[in-house]
Amino acid sequence: MSRIVHLIRHGSHQEVGKVLSGRSEIALDETGRTDADNVVELLADLPIVSLHSSPRRRAWETSLPLARSRGLDVRRANALDEIDFGGFSGRAFATLDPDPDWRRWNGERATARCPGGETMGEAVARARAYLLSLPQAATPAVCVTHCDIIRGVVADQLGLGLDSLFRFDCDPGSLTTLTLDAGGTRLLTLNAQARR
Numbered sequence: 001m002s003r004i005v006h007l008i009r010h011g012s013h014q015e016v017g018k019v020l021s022g023r024s025e026i027a028l029d030e031t032g033r034t035d036a037d038n039v040v041e042l043l044a045d046l047p048i049v050s051l052h053s054s055p056r057r058r059a060w061e062t063s064l065p066l067a068r069s070r071g072l073d074v075r076r077a078n079a080l081d082e083i084d085f086g087g088f089s090g091r092a093f094a095t096l097d098p099d100p101d102w103r104r105w106n107g108e109r110a111t112a113r114c115p116g117g118e119t120m121g122e123a124v125a126r127a128r129a130y131l132l133s134l135p136q137a138a139t140p141a142v143c144v145t146h147c148d149i150i151r152g153v154v155a156d157q158l159g160l161g162l163d164s165l166f167r168f169d170c171d172p173g174s175l176t177t178l179t180l181d182a183g184g185t186r187l188l189t190l191n192a193q194a195r196r
Contacts, residue, residue: 002179004140004188005131006043007150010059011035012172020096022089023082025057035173036062038194040069042175043142048072050138052130054080054145062173063144079130080145086117109152110162120162124152132180150176157185 011032015021028036039062051072053063063074088096088105096102105112109120127149134141151165154176160167169191170176177189 001136002181002186003134003136005134005178005180006046006048006140006142006189007153007176007178008039008062008142008144009147009150009170009172009174009176010054010056010062010144011039013058016172017093019090019092020085020088021058021082022085023056024090027057028061032058032062032172036065038173039175040065041194042173042192047140048142050075050134050141052077052080052141052143054082054149056082056146059144059146063142066142077130077143079126080143080149082146083114083120083123083148084117085114087115088117106166108163109165120148120152120165123149124156124162127153128156131178154178154187154190158187 011028012035013026013032014029015026043066048070051063051067052075053059055076055078060074067074088102101115105114113119127145131143131153147170148165150170151168152162155162155165157178171191171193173193175189175192179186179188
């Protein structure tokens with residue numbers, strides 16, 4: 001029997017597109033709070049049994065309107081955490097762009113390691129293992145996490161390879177849905193967003 005997992009990217013914050021926030025505790029901004037409310041609309045017609053979140057503040061805050069609307073507790077899951085970007089963390093993208101280590105990381109996601117941090121494979125492996133460990137009784141599940149975690153899991157589960165994760169977008173507050181079963185993974189929804 002298939003297990004449905006809904007992956008939600010956390011909502012917007014002031015550093016989106018400007019700074020590699022990494023594992024910082026930045027909060028959602030006004031747009032991000034709207035994104036979080038829109039997640040409730042995105043999932044309005046879908047059954048949900050359990051709700052899980054990265055421990056980062058921006059993910060946790062994104063999960064709260066859905067938790068309130070469905071009367072669910074949110075389980076914090078370290079496996080859904082942002083990639084440990086090591087020495088890249090907290091740097092503006094403008095300063096990262098000329099860095100050869102940064103260029104290598106983005107060009108060779110399947111093999112490169114963030115300085116002092118994780119490889120993409122390590123980050124995806126922990127997230128994938130968590131999703132695959134969810135029992136049938138806990139699904140359909142919603143997991144609020146981060147852009148590269150979602151793209152990495154999708155690329156990995158569909159056999160595209162981690163160097164292919166830039167082939168699709170994952171916007172703040174978006175919904176990506178997978179079915180996980182013994183026969184493999186199917187992608188049902190990619191980067192869906194509520195009507196604005």
